[in-house]
Amino acid sequence: MTEETDVVVVGGGIAGLITARELGRQGLRVTVLEARDRLGGRVWTDHRLGRDLEIGGTWLHWVQPHAWAEVTRYGLDITRGPRPEQAYWLAGDERRTGTLDEFMELIDPGMRRLLADTMQRIPRPHAPLSEPGLESADAFSVQDKLDELDLPVEEYRANEAAWVGHFNAPLTDGAFTSALRWTAATAGSWHLMHEASAVFRLVGGTRSLVESIVADTDADIRTGTAAHRIEHDADGAVVTTSDGGAIRARRVVLTLPQNILGELDVTPELCAEKRAATEEGTASRGVKVWIRVRGPIKPFFAYSSASHPLSVARTEFLGEDDAVLVSFGADSSRISPHDTAAVADALRVWRDDLEVLEVTGHDWMADPHSRETWLMQRPQQLTRYFAAQQRAEGVLHFAGSDYANVWAGFIDGAIESGLRVAREVRTGLTTSP
Known part of the structure; x- marks a missing residue:
């Protein structure tokens, strides 16, 4: 029937x-x-590691008009993770430690140069194909355009890791126009794009x-x-x-x-x-890992490079005797979100003092209902x-x-x-x- x-x-x-x-x-x-x-x-919000964790999509912002209208419609509350007190990154194989502001200053020149033509290429993000000649920019990957800048190694690795975090993919596979579209959505401001894509989340x-x-x-x-x-x-x-x-x-x-x-x-x-x-x-084939570590720790943000299994990590929840980090890597085939030992080893690129207690996540690439992040x-x-x-x-x-x-x-x-x-x-x- x-x-x-x-x-x-x-x-x-x-x-x-x-x-x-x-x-x-x-x-x-x-x-x-x-x-x-x-x-x-x-x-997908799921209760793991003692918290309600976002296994998939997480962040939203008031510059995202459709999402913010729904937040207003339903009276939903917004929060954010703890503000980082420390930042870690690499200069080649050498560790660097500083503040998040210092890291942002480090990547600012490269970001500005990379994205300088954003609003000329995509002046109306609600109609991304409206400007003639976009095909020429669409022929390049982010890696192609980043390499053209010929940045000093510390700036290069820092910018590379930041884009791996955004793309959740190898930069050789990700279209340069994807970076332009994200930045056009914030009128050409990479700072605002970064904040809109990675800071604020729903309380519930x-x-x-x-x-x-x-x-x-x-x-x-x-x-x-x-x-x-x-x-x-x-x-x-x-x-x-x-x-x-x-x-x-x-x-x-x-x-x-x-x-x-x-x-x-x-x-x-x-x-x-x-x-x-x-x-x-x-292009997206990355991994998102939630990591519970022994505390107390100071909240931190960390970037490595595209060659590392985990390129980005930061503190999302602080407890009295533990903390929960969220981390991203470009290729889910290189590390499992359920392999505690491998995740602990990956964190050592930044710090040797973190004791990993538990890890979790979801293999979206193996999920037959998505096969992508x-x-x-x-x-x-x-x-x-x-x-x-x-x-x-x-x-x-x-x-x-x-x-x-x-x-x-x-x-x-x-x-x-x-x-x-x-x-x-x-x-x-x-x-x-």
Whole structure:
């Protein structure tokens, strides 16, 4: 027996839930299919190491308008980790110790030179492809452009590590235009971009945002139920689910990340650009590790280089007798977030006095429902594929943080994309015969 609904949303992450909420407000019947046994997608608050930790996406900021509107809508509270009192970095193989301000002064000249043309290349971040000639910048990786600067070794390693932290990927794979897009979102200020992407978080965790959206919609939300096959034509689509059910809908919204979208069985198949983007994959393949160490310690921030398993570490929680750090590396195949000994060894590049008690995380690259962390495009993917990735195909629409205009890869981008696609669907249904 085939069920009937107005819209099926495939994916119960932030973009899918926002889409469902907005369409439900228009009186449409919406069914959300989420393959995982939880909602949120690549945002996930879980209680580990004695704290509520963000296993996936974490940070937001008031310069991210869509996310901040949701914070205001639901009265959510914002906090931040402890301010670093110490900073560690490398000059070649030599350790350096100072303050975070001193580190920021060290990388400032390189950052300014690297990003000097941001607002000429992407003057309107809400329309990232609007400026002619972007293809020339999109041909380069961040590593290419960083090498062009010919920085002194200490400045080079510091800038490199900072960008590895942002990209969660080898810089040879990450598009220079991804760095431009992030910085264009803060009107060309790398300082503000750095703060917006790495400081402020929700007091109740991303869980509080997910729960608020869910409570605000009457959609039929089904966890543990994946879309197995989609057959579509001009009149609608039939979605076959992993439990053998079938749902006929007037429209379908797909919110799957770039790295798995092309794997979905869709007839007629998706356009060549969407399939090529999946085959190439995003640049992001990094690791995020939560680390509990014996305390007390002073809060600190640390950068190493792209060649180290962990390139960035900082204190996120302080206790009386312990502290919890968060750390990032460019390549998840080089270190497991569950290998205590390997993580402890990786921290020694900065400090020999930290006693690691426990570690945790999630291998997003091995997760069949993501196969990526946050979006970082490869060179030429923005100019070759992005317009097609956003474009509807008949009754199929495409939402998700990977396809956002401004803060792609962020919670804000997921919300922006959900709002845009909900409007598309509503308009299409209103104007269709």
